[in-house]
Amino acid sequence: MPFQKAAEMLDDFMGIRVSRIVSQRYAEEAGAAYEQMQNEEAERLEKEAPRAKPCADKIQISADGAMVPLLHGVWAEVKTLVIGEVQPEVEEQGEQVVHTRNLSYFSRKTTAQEFQRLALVEMHRRGVENAKEVAAIMDGADWEQGFSDYHCPRAVRILDFAHAAEHVNNIGESLLGEHTPESQAWLKERLHRLKHEGPEKLLGEFQGLQRQYPQAQAISGNLAYLEKRKDQIQYPQFQAHGWPIGSGIVESGNKLVVEARLKGSGMHWAEYHVNPMLALRNIICSDRWKEEWPKIEARLRQQARQRRSQLHQSRIAVPPPSIPEGRVPNLDVALISYISTQIEQKDCPPKLKKNPWRNFKCGKALYQRPVSPKI
Structure with missing residues (x-):
């Protein structure tokens, strides 16, 4: 749904x-x-x-x-x-x-x-x-x-069987017209023969129609389709063996x-x-x-545990860069940059989120930045 x-x-x-x-x-x-x-x-x-x-x-x-x-x-x-x-x-x-x-x-x-x-x-x-x-x-x-x-x-x-019937119907309608009573009666009789007698006689009849109407593509095309699958339309044998068709x-x-x-x-x-x-x-x-x-x-x-683990790994602090040998007396530039960054992050107050309550008097006090006392 x-x-x-x-x-x-x-x-x-x-x-x-x-x-x-x-x-x-x-x-x-x-x-x-x-x-x-x-x-x-x-x-x-x-x-x-x-x-x-x-x-x-x-x-x-x-x-x-x-x-x-x-x-x-x-x-x-x-x-x-x-x-x-x-x-x-x-x-x-x-x-x-x-x-x-x-x-x-x-x-x-x-x-x-x-x-x-x-x-x-x-x-x-x-x-x-x-x-x-x-x-x-x-x-x-x-x-x-x-x-x-x-x-x-x-x-x-x-x-x-229904698919085979479509091809038989195409041959009948090419001769007797689409959805006419004559073509419907013709189809019913041929399908009964196909289901209970097998395809041999029916294919022989269609071959005769092909010789009679050599220019009819509907007859030749559908006949070729059925002849190619002759072993698959042996419906009397299949039914005798207990198979659905x-x-x-x-x-x-x-x-x-x-x-x-x-x-x-x-x-x-x-x-x-x-x-x-x-x-x-x-x-x-x-x-x-x-x-x-x-x-x-x-x-x-x-999957949820894997996502949490990946998130946890991404939040682990990056260790400070190692000091190359021979430069111990002087602090490395990268180390100085790292330390200064950490100090700035600790000193700076957290970034305040935009919140509609800040527009009201009752909420302003909650969102005011802390003011350092004057010395």
């Missing part, structure tokens, strides 16, 4: 009054601390490669991007990874349905290469490498396929984790505040706040 709303709720329910600025500063400091902890953990995992904990038998991973508004009208992509445990099939309204539970999230605004490296923290925490079977259900973007290659090359690759968990994750907090009305973020907020959103939406907050608190206390 917005910082102002959070401050108001804290006052209403706990009787603790803080300003919006204070709540924002504390949240950003906590998020930055947790982001730093995860970055350090990613480096440790890369160096030590420890064994992961046991995991569920069937795991689904899905990744996608969502745009968030930054300052000065700039938009940036936030990448999100969702990991979940695939449950056995259940019958709902006469159909077999597969659900994915125990979801956890990892989000960052960074490059694709850096994201796949940093996401090692969540992949290791969930023990994905120990799962018997893993399905990578993505929407077909190149960086998402690279993510799967990096983390689990043995995973079953599944193209999100949609990446809805990451689509909803974009809305729940990213857009619900960073894409509100009138919101524009400084770039360096995005990842700290995402780090906090990840643990909140993954139901891990009680587990992770003590670690964040310990890191914040450690």
Whole structure:
């Protein structure tokens, strides 16, 4: 929720009054601390490669991007990874349905290469490498396929069914018009065949359309996309093996984790505040706040101690310069300057702060400089 709303709720329910600025500063400091902890953990995992904990038998991973508004009208992509445990099939309204539970999230605004490296923290925490079977259900973007290659090359690759349907729909609308009853009926029949019969016959039909309309870029372009991912649209096989065929968990994750907090009305973020907020959103939406907050608190206390130590070191008086050998009878110029400076600082009264109470009679006496008695 917005910082102002959070401050108001804290006052209403706990009787603790803080300003919006204070709540924002504390949240950003906590998020930055947790982001730093995860970055350090990613480096440790890369160096030590420890064994992961046991995991569920069937795991689904899905990744996608969502745009968030930054300052000065700039938009940036936030990448999100969702990991979940695939449950056995259940019958709902006469159909077999597969659900994915125990979801956890990892989000960052960074490059694709850096994201796949940093996401090692969540992949290791969930023990994905120990799962018997893993399905990578993505929407077909190149960086998402690279993510799967990096983390689990043995995973079953599944193209999100809704994304495949978009390309089938593009072919139909190029022939029958956009949003016409004919194109909708055509699409419904083809998607049913794709879902229950597989892509072979459907791709053969599209190849015939390409030969019939060789100048139609919509047909040739979308056909090439589907042919390139033929192994990823074998939906009857995937369903028979108990896999979901949609990446809805990451689509909803974009809305729940990213857009619900960073894409509100009138919101524009400084770039360096995005990842700290995402780090906090990840643990909140993954139901891990009680587990992770003590670690964040310990890191914040450690940082506070370091700041106090640095401040204390900066206030230690500088020792007087040593007198070079051979110049003992005569005081060194630097030493004389040092001594005179110390004397002046002790003799001079402290600098008075500007205070509105000095304008009142009752306050003048408190702020008058001490007058030395005349001798």
